[in-house]
Amino acid sequence: MRKPLVVVGAGIAGLSVALSAAPRPVWLVSRGRPGEASASALAQGGVAAALGEGDDPAQHAQDTLVAGAGHNDEENVHWLVSQAASAIAWLAGQGVCFDRDASGYCLGREGGHGRHRIVHARGDATGAAIVAALAARAETAAHITWFDAHALQGIGLRAGRVAGVRLADAAGETVGLQAADVVLATGGIGALFAATTNPPGADGAGLALALEAGAQARDLEFIQFHPTALAVDVGGPLPLLTEALRGAGAVLRDGDGHALMAGRHPLGDLAPRDVVAREVWRERHAGGSAWLDATALGDRLASDFPTALAIGRAQGIDPRRQWLPVAPAAHFHMGGVSVDALGRSTVPGLHAVGEVACNGVHGANRLASNSLLEGVAFGRRLGAWLASHASAPGATADEWITLGDDAPPCDLRTLRCLLAQSLGPVRDGDGLRRALAEIAATPGLSQAWQGRLATRLLHAALARRDSLGAHWREDTPAGPSIHQRIATPAYGEIP
Ligand SMILES: Cc1cc2nc3c(=O)[nH]c(=O)nc-3n(C[C@H](O)[C@H](O)[C@H](O)COP(=O)(O)OP(=O)(O)OC[C@H]3O[C@@H](n4cnc5c(N)ncnc54)[C@H](O)[C@@H]3O)c2cc1C
Incomplete structure (x- = not known):
């Protein structure tokens, strides 16, 4: 047997x-x-x-x-x-x-x-x-x-x-x-x-x-951040607006209605996720806002994107006629x-x-x-x-x-905010060090498994001084550009 x-x-x-x-x-x-x-x-x-x-x-x-x-x-x-x-x-x-x-x-x-x-x-x-x-x-x-x-x-x-x-x-x-x-x-x-x-x-x-x-x-x-989570307070995970919407013609816009990705990457709205997430993050951190305009999809939303349509409607937004507010959210490790x-x-x-x-x-x-x-x-x-x-x-x-102790709920909330600020789409050494110090100084976190795991993540981010992919450090020079190492394929225009 x-x-x-x-x-x-x-x-x-x-x-x-x-x-x-x-x-x-x-x-x-x-x-x-x-x-x-x-x-x-x-x-x-x-x-x-x-x-x-x-x-x-x-x-x-x-x-x-x-x-x-x-x-x-x-x-x-x-x-x-x-x-x-x-x-x-x-x-x-x-x-x-x-x-x-x-x-x-x-x-x-x-x-x-x-x-x-x-x-x-x-x-x-x-x-x-x-x-x-x-x-x-x-x-x-x-x-x-x-x-x-x-x-x-x-x-x-x-x-x-x-x-x-x-x-x-x-x-x-x-x-x-x-x-x-x-x-x-x-x-x-x-x-x-x-x-x-x-x-x-x-x-x-x-x-x-x-x-x-x-x-x-x-x-x-x-850690990958998805650029288009619906920016609403739902008291839990943020609803995701799939990238396939942009694949089908939806466009990211800034608060003035300009195409947010225009001129920022050759693939525009379909640039790799880390690039788009950083641009959305920067727009919002500069005091602006970011929106997903899926109005061009019209009635295709009902047939091809029923989840996205339902997500919008649940918040009182009709994506066939209205833009959806978006923000980056932790998505994939x-x-x-x-x-x-x-x-x-x-x-x-x-x-x-x-x-x-x-x-x-x-x-x-x-x-x-x-x-x-x-x-x-x-x-x-x-x-x-x-x-x-x-x-x-x-x-x-x-x-x-x-695993040992769980972090108390109030300390867990603190930890989540700390990680969102320090380990987000844009990072720097001071922010990472501050987060480590705060975990160490909070007994409910330093003695809990969540605090120990977060400490490992923060140390890994601190140790990688160059920016690479989803790990973007504002305080150190970018690593060698991907375009220097791997040629971007010469695809035709996005239909
Ligand atoms: C909203 C959203 C949309 C996505 N869209 C896509 C997409 O279109 N295409 C794509 O390729 N990827 C997508 N991803 C990413 C992808 O879904 C995940 O990376 C993938 O599904 C992970 O699969 P998994 O089996 O590793 O983990 P999961 O699917 O997360 O399953 C984890 C399992 O482990 C169990 N578990 C966890 N901890 C414990 C524990 N301590 N004890 C017992 N059980 C435990 C959970 O109950 C669950 O059953 C998306 C992710 C999200 C969040």
């Missing part, structure tokens, strides 16, 4: 691992009900795949490297884009109904992409469609036992190797699972920031535990648990995949819609490998790594 494998996280990455690990038994752990509380379910734009006429994986790879400021692991990038067609086919086989027309998949366009290559489902409700299909499969899969409403609390080690996990169930009772292989698929860290598009559960607990267990981290300073191409961390038996992991594929700035693709492609690869490799026999843990 094969020893079960623990997968923590039921977003696209965790579900892809769990389904692909058959016939090996999988204990699938998630905080919410199947598919709930994941960033995956919120994804709007879609999955990048070079399926259109005149497109190919080499062009997709080139766009990924340009967006990532050349900081990417090139081998992993080439592998990722080569897997896109089979990832889409696999998802379709799991029951995801992607939008199609007579010529095949409908392909949208997003920032940094030289071609139309975003496969989507139900218009801009792609993530919800994918998660619903995969969760339905996982719920009926004979090899998967689901521990929903369970939170990861600790990782057990024996002689430095993973031996199991400790969970807390909904009633707060501790549940122990003995396993020699544990996969972290716990998503990102956006919930540590005051303004974010991420769900509240994207608090970095999985990343924090892995680091406490001694796993090596990579690229922690690279390029850094994370350092893993190899299979997803193995430096702690034997501890694996990571999806947003919590860093295999270098996104470099210093993720290309839009490459994240769902990463979750499926690397998730399937890791699942298949774990299904076939001979895991060490299970052993009882002789050491437990736990």
